Each structure stands twice: as structure tokens, then as C-alpha cells.
Amino acid sequence: MDAEQLSRIQFALTASFHFIFPPLSMGLGLMLVVIGVIYFRTKDPKWRRLSFFWVKVYGLIFALGVATGVVQEFEFGMNWANYSRFVGNVFGSLLAAEGVFAFFLEGGFLGLMLFGGNRLGPRLWLFSIFMVVFGAHFSALWIIMANSWMQTPQGYTIATDPAPARAVMTDFWEVVFTKSFIPRLMHVFMASWTVGAALMMSVSAWYLLKKRHVELAKSNLKVALPAFILFATVNVVIFGANQAVEVTQNQPLKLASMEGLWESESCARMFVIGWVDETTQTTSGISIPCLLSFLAYQDINATVAGIDTFAPAPIPPINLLFQVYHFMIVMGPALAAIGVLGGLMFLWKRRLYTSRFVLSLLVITVFLGEATITSGWWTAEIGRQPWVVYNVLETAEGVSPVLAALDVLLSLGMFIVLYSLLLVLFLYLLNRKIQDGPEELEDVETAEVSSLPDTFRDIFSRRQRAADLGEER
Amino acid sequence: MSLNELWFALFVIIIAGYLILDGFDMGVGILLVPLAKDDTERRTFLNSIGPVWDGNEVWLVLGGGVLFAVFPLAYASLFSGLYLAFMLVLLVMILRTVALEFRSKESGRRWRSTWDVVFSGASLGLALLLGVAFGNVVAGLPVDANGNISISLIALLTPFALLVGVTTAAMFAVQGGIYLLMKTEGELYDRIARAMPRIMVTFFVLNTLVVVAMVLFQQQITQRYLDDIWPVIFPAAALAALAAAWLYVRRGQAFRAFLCSSAMIALLLISGGIGLYPNLITSTIDPANSLTITNAASAQNTLEVALIVAVIGMPFVLLYTAGVYYIFRGKTVVDPHGY
Numbered sequence: 159m160d161a162e163q164l165s166r167i168q169f170a171l172t173a174s175f176h177f178i179f180p181p182l183s184m185g186l187g188l189m190l191v192v193i194g195v196i197y198f199r200t201k202d203p204k205w206r207r208l209s210f211f212w213v214k215v216y217g218l219i220f221a222l223g224v225a226t227g228v229v230q231e232f233e234f235g236m237n238w239a240n241y242s243r244f245v246g247n248v249f250g251s252l253l254a255a256e257g258v259f260a261f262f263l264e265g266g267f268l269g270l271m272l273f274g275g276n277r278l279g280p281r282l283w284l285f286s287i288f289m290v291v292f293g294a295h296f297s298a299l300w301i302i303m304a305n306s307w308m309q310t311p312q313g314y315t316i317a318t319d320p321a322p323a324r325a326v327m328t329d330f331w332e333v334v335f336t337k338s339f340i341p342r343l344m345h346v347f348m349a350s351w352t353v354g355a356a357l358m359m360s361v362s363a364w365y366l367l368k369k370r371h372v373e374l375a376k377s378n379l380k381v382a383l384p385a386f387i388l389f390a391t392v393n394v395v396i397f398g399a400n401q402a403v404e405v406t407q408n409q410p411l412k413l414a415s416m417e418g419l420w421e422s423e424s425c426a427r428m429f430v431i432g433w434v435d436e437t438t439q440t441t442s443g444i445s446i447p448c449l450l451s452f453l454a455y456q457d458i459n460a461t462v463a464g465i466d467t468f469a470p471a472p473i474p475p476i477n478l479l480f481q482v483y484h485f486m487i488v489m490g491p492a493l494a495a496i497g498v499l500g501g502l503m504f505l506w507k508r509r510l511y512t513s514r515f516v517l518s519l520l521v522i523t524v525f526l527g528e529a530t531i532t533s534g535w536w537t538a539e540i541g542r543q544p545w546v547v548y549n550v551l552e553t554a555e556g557v558s559p560v561l562a563a564l565d566v567l568l569s570l571g572m573f574i575v576l577y578s579l580l581l582v583l584f585l586y587l588l589n590r591k592i593q594d595g596p597e598e599l600e601d602v603e604t605a606e607v608s609s610l611p612d613t614f615r616d617i618f619s620r621r622q623r624a625a626d627l628g629e630e631r
Numbered sequence: 632m633s634l635n636e637l638w639f640a641l642f643v644i645i646i647a648g649y650l651i652l653d654g655f656d657m658g659v660g661i662l663l664v665p666l667a668k669d670d671t672e673r674r675t676f677l678n679s680i681g682p683v684w685d686g687n688e689v690w691l692v693l694g695g696g697v698l699f700a701v702f703p704l705a706y707a708s709l710f711s712g713l714y715l716a717f718m719l720v721l722l723v724m725i726l727r728t729v730a731l732e733f734r735s736k737e738s739g740r741r742w743r744s745t746w747d748v749v750f751s752g753a754s755l756g757l758a759l760l761l762g763v764a765f766g767n768v769v770a771g772l773p774v775d776a777n778g779n780i781s782i783s784l785i786a787l788l789t790p791f792a793l794l795v796g797v798t799t800a801a802m803f804a805v806q807g808g809i810y811l812l813m814k815t816e817g818e819l820y821d822r823i824a825r826a827m828p829r830i831m832v833t834f835f836v837l838n839t840l841v842v843v844a845m846v847l848f849q850q851q852i853t854q855r856y857l858d859d860i861w862p863v864i865f866p867a868a869a870l871a872a873l874a875a876a877w878l879y880v881r882r883g884q885a886f887r888a889f890l891c892s893s894a895m896i897a898l899l900l901i902s903g904g905i906g907l908y909p910n911l912i913t914s915t916i917d918p919a920n921s922l923t924i925t926n927a928a929s930a931q932n933t934l935e936v937a938l939i940v941a942v943i944g945m946p947f948v949l950l951y952t953a954g955v956y957y958i959f960r961g962k963t964v965v966d967p968h969g970y
Contacts (some may be wrong), residue, residue, distance in 0.1 A: 224685060225725045231695050235710025236717055239779075242710075247929040251937050254696035257689065265689040267949030269682025270958065277958070289666035317930070321933060322778075324703075326930045367876030527711065558711035560779045569718045587736050610941020 179223030185354015187291030211596035241556030241566030256300035279612025348393040358382035363520035640692035649690035658807015660754025677712035704927035712780025762799025774914035801834035852906035869898035907941030
């Protein structure tokens with residue numbers, strides 16, 4: 159294998175591993191805000207207990223997200239130097255903006271969130287949590303924006319003098335609001351919220367199965383389950399469906415490739431499960447008639463352009479794309495269905511609490527959810543191949559020209575070992591945290607809640623400062 | 632002042648911000664194993680940086696993003712040319728993060744002391760690597776006519792670069808030690824205070840060696856100071872700041888000493904930046920291949936957009952940073968909610 163192939167594998171590995179964590183930071187973070195608001199309104203201490211518990215889990219997730227995120231920023235220059243030279247003007251500025259606007263927001267308030275339970279009053283603590291979660295979303299916004307520019311580039315011109323050729327910005331707002339940006343952003347946000355709610359729901363359901371912390375778990379589930387149903391359903395019905403329309407309009411070859419549609423068809427079928435034979439250019443499997451036409455054009459008789467329409471344009475690896483895409487397409491509705499089933503069992507005389515089968519289904523949703531969003535991200539990235547900037551720059555042209563295959567092999571080996579270790583440690587510690595369960599409030603609270611500063615005025619007031627200085631001297 | 636010059640200055644300031652802030656938490660890491668004896672003391676060390684290390688590291692991420700946006704050709708050449716070195720930087724950065732995050736999640740002694748050694752070693756490793764990278768940037772790299780750098784990892788380990796690496800580690804130990812003086816009390820404070828003179832003298836000697844080596848062997852950097860004498864005020868001010876830090880440490884005024892050592896780090900970096908200007912990476916093959924603040928830069932409109940982003944964003948950055956340090960000011964208390 160040459161440096162390019164190894165770099166592709168390494169980038170896919172590191173990006174996929176990183177992508178386990180940010181959606182949880184957003185989704186679990188949102189749920190933490192919800193719990194915090196409920197505590198604030200009800201003053202029932204059980205919600206405060208849950209906040210302490212989930213903040214600790216959040217800290218673990220966030221640390222891994224940060225640790226693996228830096229890798230992504232460095233890899234553009236390390237493995238994809240020609241790509242970086244080509245897109246620096248456009249893509250680099252979005253990445254820098256992410257740093258200035260989002261990372262500092264997260265980094266600044268994370269300490270307050272993780273350490274603030276005993277230092278800040280409930281209102282300020284909730285505010286800190288909100289700011290971290292806001293920062294996580296803000297960060298994702300810039301990344302999706304940059305990636306959307308790679309999918310549907312606009313607002314630039316190619317300058318060749320002096321060498322090397324590069325994309326130069328002509329209109330900043332066109333770069334920001336590319337055609338695919340907002341639909342993709344909404345889809346990713348909603349998917350992340352789904353996974354975050356799934357984590358909370360899974361852990362609550364597991365406690366109910368094991369008959370531990372039962373009252374707390376019931377309360378937690380009553381918040382997580384409706385949120386999960388809402389996010390999962392809305393994402394399938396509105397934002398997922400909208401994604402099909404967006405790809406149809408902006409990247410029709412990608413749509414045809416995702417579905418293995420070799421020739422144009424009216425009333426085009428959509429597969430539930432299938433296999434693409436790329437040598438004979440045939441796709442077979444179980445399909446629903448006319449569904450693809452309906453999703454793409456909201457008209458069952460519409461003609462969907464096949465791969466042949468775009469010849470001789472280069473195509474992505476069709477079967478791989480087909481499989482990851484269909485995994486997402488099947489799992490999305492399945493997750494929503496599990497949620498609805500759980501909701502119905504709850505409404506039916508609270509049978510959910512005793513149904514081991516349904517509770518077990520709820521436990522696995524977080525793993526299924528993670529697999530589903532990863533396959534969604536793969537669909538977006540594999541579907542763009544062989545381009546790195548769609549129809550402008552091929553991935554193969556973007557690789558660093560001086561890179562030795564042996565060096566990449568070494569780094570790939572290092573990442574495989576390091577990330578395996580991290581994954582094992584992460585799961586071990588997460589499991590420990592969950593096994594230990596929420597601690598008693600008396601064990602985590604070291605100060606009287608009412609004595610903690612709960613407004614910025616409390617923190618920065620002159621009297622407070624005078625008292626502190628007095629203590630220090 | 633052109634936009635390119637302004638961005639060069641801002642880039643130096645961002646890297647200075649990184650070295651000042653992540654410098655003290657690397658320093659705390661370097662001193663963790665030698666100075667903190669039992670678990671409570673180690674937790675005091677770790678909790679002193681607990682609420683702020685993540686924000687500190689963001690400065691490096693910001694530096695990388697700014698280099699990518701503003702000087703993409705330098706970003707691409709440097710990161711791909713020093714591939715394995717940056718891979719090691721990533722390795723130790725990840726190890727630092729996870730060691731800090733994982734060590735207090737279990738109560739076993741073996742578990743904790745293992746992670747403490749990992750954290751301490753990775754902090755030292757990161758300081759050395761950053762220093763070696765900086766030493767190589769100062770000495771120049773083999774940039775070819777296409778802007779590519781081909782150099783093996785071993786070839787980066789020149790005596791000069793290693794000297795800069797060790798000096799950087801000592802500089803962070805000074806910075807971290809002074810930070811710990813603000814955060815500790817009692818017996819632990821006394822022990823750190825007793826170690827400080829040795830650490831500071833070590834740094835001073837090493838730094839003097841670096842300056843001598845630069846004057847003797849790195850004339851591309853010192854030439855500017857010979858052409859134009861006024862920039863000498865920057866290294867001179869750095870020396871004065873170190874002297875002031877020494878005095879404040881002796882008087883037990885840790886906060887003032889910390890401001891002085893922070894100023895010293897910034898002044899040293901600015902002194903290096905002045906020597907490099909207008910090059911970002913000096914070519915050792917042919918000066919015409921050097922990547923400069925003009926030939927490696929993005930187009931003017933990108934520099935403008937990036938500047939607008941910085942003008943809007945940086946006040947917030949400074950506000951959060953100041954706010955967090957203010958809230959977590961004073962001596963570190965180890966409680967069950969921390970590391």
C-alpha cells in the first residue's frame with residue numbers, strides 16, 4: 159500500500175473514532191440542560207443528584223472528544239498537505255473560526271461545569287453547563303459548514319499564479335451558506351440529540367433491569383424516553399427525508415450511487431437490504447417500489463437519474479456506499495420504532511418498567527445509535543469520493559507529496575494501538591461510573607447550596623473579594 | 632503595517648499565549664513526580680490545573696487553525712515535512728489528556744501512580760518536542776523549490792534543537808513551579824519554594840547557552856539584531872523579567888512572579904519571531920525557497936475575514952479565560968468532585 163491509501167485508512171479511522179464523542183457531547187449535554195432546568199423549577203434534589211452523576215459521565219466523554227479532536231486538525235497538514243495548500247484560504251478560515259468562537263467557549267466553561275457543582279449555585283452551574291453545550295453545537299456548526307463546502311463548493315475561484323493552484327474566496331457568505339449546509343446541520347444536530355437521549359435512556363433502562371436506583375431511574379427515563387422519541391422521529395420524518403431532497407438537488411450522482419441505481423428510472427425503487435455487483439453493474443435485494451422517487455421528488459412517478467446519466471464522471475465505491483447508507487436508512491426508523499414501543503408500553507399501565515424485553519431494547523439503543531450516525535457520516539464522505547472537494551479536487555491529489563509509506567504505516571500502527579487502548583479504558587471507566595451509579599448528595603456536596611454564589615454579581619462583588627483577600631493573607 | 636505583518640504578529644502572540652498557559656500546566660506535570668510525594672499532594676497539583684488545562688490547550692488548536700487559514704503553505708509544509716515529530720506531539724498530547732482524566736477515576740495505588748508517571752512523562756515529552764520543533768524552525772529546514780520539506784526524524788535531533796528542547800522544558804518547569812506557589816500552602820509550598828532557585832538557575836544557564844549558540848551558529852537569526860540594534864530591547868526585557876520573577880519568588884509574592892515569568896516567555900518568543908521575520912520557515916537549501924509571510928499567505932480577503940473573526944472573537948476569549956482564572960483563584964482544595 160502506498161502513502162495515499164494508508165493516509166485514507168488513517169483519516170477514516172481517526173475521524174470515525176473521534177466522531178463517537180462529539181455527538182454525545184451535544185446530545186447528552188442538551189439532556190443535562192433539560193435536567194438542570196427541571197431541578198431549577200422543581201427544586202427536587204433527585205434532579206440535582208442526576209446532574210452530578212451525568213456531569214461526571216460528560217467529563218469523560220468530553221475529554222476523549224478533545225484528545226481525539228486535535229488529531230483531526232493536525233492531520234490535514236500532515237497527511238493532506240496539497241489539500242491544505244488548495245483549500246487553506248477557504249477551509250482554514252472556517253477551522254480557525256471554530257477555534258476562536260467555539261473551543262474557547264467550551265474550554266472556558268468546561269472547568270466550571272465539571273468543578274462547579276460545589277463552587278457555584280445551581281443557577282450559575284446550569285448556566286455553565288448551557289455554555290459548554292452551546293459551545294459544542296457551535297463547534298459542530300463550523301465543522302459541518304467546512305465539510306459542506308467540500309460537498310457543494312461555491313463562493314470561490316481557482317488561482318494558479320503563483321503556484322500551487324488554490325481556491326480563493328470570492329464571497330464569504332456563499333462559502334458559509336453553501337446549498338447543503340443548513341439541511342446537513344439540522345440532520346447532524348438531531349442525530350446527535352437522539353444519541354445523547356439514547357445514552358441517558360439506556361442507562362436508566364439498565365438500572366430498572368438490574369433493580370438499582372429504581373426511583374431515580376424511573377424519573378430519568380420519564381425525561382429521556384420522550385426526548386428520544388421526539389428526536390428520533392423528527393429526524394427520520396423531517397430532517398432525514400430532507401437530506402434525500404438536498405442530495406438529489408446538489409449531488410445527484412451521489413444519490414444514484416448510494417442507491418445503486420445504475421440506470422435512470424421513473425418510479426424508482428428503494429432497497430431495504432441488498433447487494434451491488436459492481437462488475438455487472440446490477441443491484442439486487444428487497445426493495446420498496448417508487449419510494450426513491452417519492453423521497454427525492456415527492457412524486458412517485460418522478461424519474462431519478464441513474465449513474466449512467468453522469469458517465470464518464472468518476473464514481474465512488476458503490477457497494478460499500480450502498481451498505482453503509484442502507485444501514486443508516488434502516489436503523490433510523492428502527493430506532494424511532496423502539497422508542498415508540500417503549501412509549502406505548504409506558505402508557506399501557508406502566509408495563510415498561512417490568513418488561514425485560516423492551517427495557518433490553520432500550521439499553522442497546524445507544525450502541526445502535528452510535529453505529530447509525532457513524533454510517534451516516536460515512537455515507538456523506540464515501541459518497542463524495544473520489545473527490546475531496548466535490549468535482550474540484552480529487553482525494554488522491556490532496557495527499558502530502560513527500561510522505562513516506564513507512565512513516566504513515568508507523569503512525570497508523572500507533573493510532574490503532576492507542577485508540578484501542580483508549581476505547582477499552584473509556585468503556586471500562588464508563589461502565590464503572592454506571593455500575594457505581596449516582597452518588598448520594600451528601601457525598602458530593604461539600605458546601606451548603608445556599609451559601610454558593612449564584613449570580614455573577616455574587617462572584618465579582620467587592621465584599622466577596624475583600625473577604626477572599628483577607629483569608630489569603 | 633500590512634495585513635500579512637499584522638497576522639505574523641498575531642500568530643506570535645497566540646503561540647506566546649499557548650506557551651504561557653499550557654506552559655504552566657506542562658510545568659506542573661513535569662514537577663508532579665519529583666515534587667509531590669503522596670496522593671493528596673499529587674491531587675493538589677492536578678486539581679490546580681484541573682479547571683483550566685483544556686482552555687489552555689485550545690491556544691495550540693487555535694494556533695494550528697490560524698496557521699492553516701492565514702499561512703496555509705507554511706502549515707502544509709511544516710506539518711507534512713515534520714510528520715513523525717508531529718505524530719509524537721499528538722501522542723503525548725493525547726496521553727496527557729487521558730492520564731489527567733483517568734487517574735483519579737480509580738482508587739488503586741498502582742493505577743494512580745502509573746497515570747501520574749504517564750502524565751509527568753508526557754508533559755516533559757511535549758515540552759521537549761515543542762522545543763525541538765522550535766529549534767528546527769529557528770535553524771531552518773530543507774525547503775525545496777516546491778515548498779516541500781524532506782527530513783527524517785533523526786535529522787531533526789541536532790545538538791542545537793535538543794538544547795532548545797531541554798531549555799523549553801526548564802522554562803515550563805519555572806512557569807509551572809511559580810504557578811504551584813500560588814496554588815499550594817504549608818509543607819508542600821515550602822518544598823516547592825526550596826526547589827525554585829535551582830530550577831530557575833538551571834533555566835537561566837540553559838537559556839544563556841541557547842543565546843550563545845544562536846550568536847555563534849544561527850546567524851540568520853541574530854543578523855537582524857546586528858543590522859538594527861533596537862530589537863535588543865526584547866531579549867533584554869526578557870532577562871529583566873526573569874530577574875524580577877526571581878526577586879518576587881524570594882519575597883513569596885507568587886502572583887507577581889507568575890506575571891513576570893509569563894512576560895518573559897512572551898518576550899523570548901517575540902525575540903525569536905523578530906529574528907525569523909519575514910520568514911516563517913527559512914530554507915537551508917536555497918534562501919529563495921523560504922516560506923515567508925507573503926509567499927505562504929492566503930489572499931488578502933481571507934486575511935481580512937480572519938481578522939474580523941479575531942476582532943470579534945478574541946475579546947470573548949480573554950473574558951472567559953480571565954473569568955475562569957478568577958473563579959478558581961486562591962489555594963487549591965482537593966474535594967471529591969475533582970481529579
